[in-house]
Amino acid sequence: MYKRRQTRQIHVGSVAVGGGAPISIQSMTTTKTDDVDATLIQVHELATQGADIVRVAVPHEGDARALPTIVAEGGVPIIADIHFSVRLAMMAIEAGVHGLRLNPGNMRNPQHVKDVAVAAKERGIPIRIGVNAGSLDKTLVAKYGRPTAEALVESALHEISLLEEHGFTDIKVSVKHQNVMEMINAYRLLSEKTDAPLHLGVTEAGTPKQGSIKSAIGIGTLLAEGIGDTIRVSLTAEPVEEVKLAKQILNAMGIRQDTFDLVACPSCGRAELDVFELAQKVEAAIEKMDLPPMQIAVMGCEVNGPGEARDADIGIAAGPGRGLLFSKGKQIGWVPHDQLVDALLKEAERVAAEIRSTGDVATGSPTVVKGAGRRLLDVGFRGAGGGTGQAN
Ligand code: SF4
Structure with a gap:
């Protein structure tokens, strides 16, 4: 029986994450966020395909200035991907984004961390801490020899503490790795050490061909163990493909059935x-x-x-x-x-x-098929109703 680990619940706009809420699907736009029209088209496309939450990159001030319109017209909760700039983080908060993706450890000035934590808390905006093997702190890489699962978790716990010391607990966390087994181990370890909701993903999973397999194994294994509250499939492809694959993973596991x-x-x-x-x-x-x-x-x-x-x-x-x-x-x-x-x-x-x-379906009247020859009702194949199990 599929049983999820208990995490605390946060809200990304109208979407509850953790604490038993349905596992949500996220994706990220590939447009320049300051191109409001193009970004909104992609946000709507992702939402139509089944994304519950959409993230947009905010590397420049022009992107931050586009946020009020994108938030107002996006139709789904919008997360601003900030990384380190306190100025852009504050602009995003002012714009009313539903979540931030930001690692406080990237901010050199502790006062900046405090300012963001206080402002986000006032407005009920959660923050995702995203630890990534490719951008792990050099001292941790040196300590562990490479970006191991343990190194990712140590980094994540440190980042969490930087927000928690300001009383900020509306946190979700990711510890992504391009190596599937390291990724699985990192989330397993992390889930033992925090009750923050976890955002699952295999980072830089690659093209749809390879990325689908890596993501299905990484995300699927963890979900089967009850770990994970929201998922993002990362593919080198149009982001709608990420959403389709995320739905397929949840569908195949019987966790969410909103597709065929x-x-x-x-x-x-x-x-x-x-x-x-x-x-x-x-x-x-x-x-x-x-x-x-x-x-x-x-x-x-x-x-x-x-x-x-x-x-x-x-x-x-x-x-x-x-x-x-x-x-x-x-x-x-x-x-x-x-x-x-x-x-x-x-x-x-x-x-x-x-x-x-x-709301349900009964066995209905048969579809009439022209030229179908004879129609057989309840007179079927030899052996109809039970396969032999051969070949499959
Ligand atoms: S795999 Fe072969 S035996 Fe199985 S259903 Fe298909 S055709 Fe029939």
């Missing part, structure tokens, strides 16, 4: 059609549809196909020349191979409409 789950067999010598092509066509089409969470199965034959297709909300199990369409566990009818995608999407629309109108 495509179950597709790997295909084998028993396949009655091109399963790769069929699954890709279905995935591409579903991504463009506004569907409530549902599981869709695409199976290549009558061995494991009917069982999986029946268990999904909607499923296809291919047979010779045609496939059997299932909806909510019932056989709907036979459909020629070349009409399977259309039939499945049509049934998905019907089920979605029913979910929206009733």
Whole structure:
């Protein structure tokens, strides 16, 4: 049973983080923040895709001046990524940002840390401390020989103390590393030493191909252990891809179900059609549809196909020349191979409409598929309803 470690709760605008709140998804814009229009377009795009919180970089005064409009029109909580400048931090606070990303240790003057802590506390603005292997303090790197998990945690605890000595506790923390095992170990260690909510991420994870694997393993392992309150996938790609992947990680773990789950067999010598092509066509089409969470199965034959297709909300199990369409566990009818995608999407629309109108779905009337040949209701494949477990 998935059980989360207890952390204290903070609020990034309207989004609760920690303390049992749903695990939130974050991403970061890649636009120049002072380009307000471009930044707002990206913020809206990220929010539409499922980002709960969006961070924007604030390296210059012009970026800070753009914040009031971005905060007012962003539609999701906005975090200003500051790093060290007290002047930019104070401008961001004045702009009404919902969170700051800032490491107090980067501020040379202790009075600056105090000023930021006091101003952020007055306005209820939380601060994320973000320790990163690539920018770890040189003395810690020297002490540990390299940016180890222990070094990241020591740095994070020091940063936390710099804020806490001013009575500031609305903190969340990240200890990111590009090495997945160091990252996992760092968060494990940190979770033993603080009850601050944790922001998970594998830093510089790379292109979608490598970054997806690293992020899924790093973030997924920790979430499975109950560690983590908010996640950011870092990819060298358009930020919407980060949000999509974050959703997929949460979806695959059953933590959050706000997108579709495509179950597709790997295909084998028993396949009655091109399963790769069929699954890709279905995935591409579903991504463009506004569907409530549902599981869709695409199976290549009558061995494991009917069982999986029946268990999904909607499923296809291919047979010779045609496939059997299932909806909510019932056989709907036979459909020629070349009409399977259309039939499945049509049934998905019907089920979605029913979910929206009733909040649930009953086994509905069959989707009528022209030219489907005979329709079989409750007369299925040989062995329909239970696969042999072979090949998968
Ligand atoms: S046996 Fe399994 S992997 Fe092979 S085609 Fe059938 S469902 Fe797909």
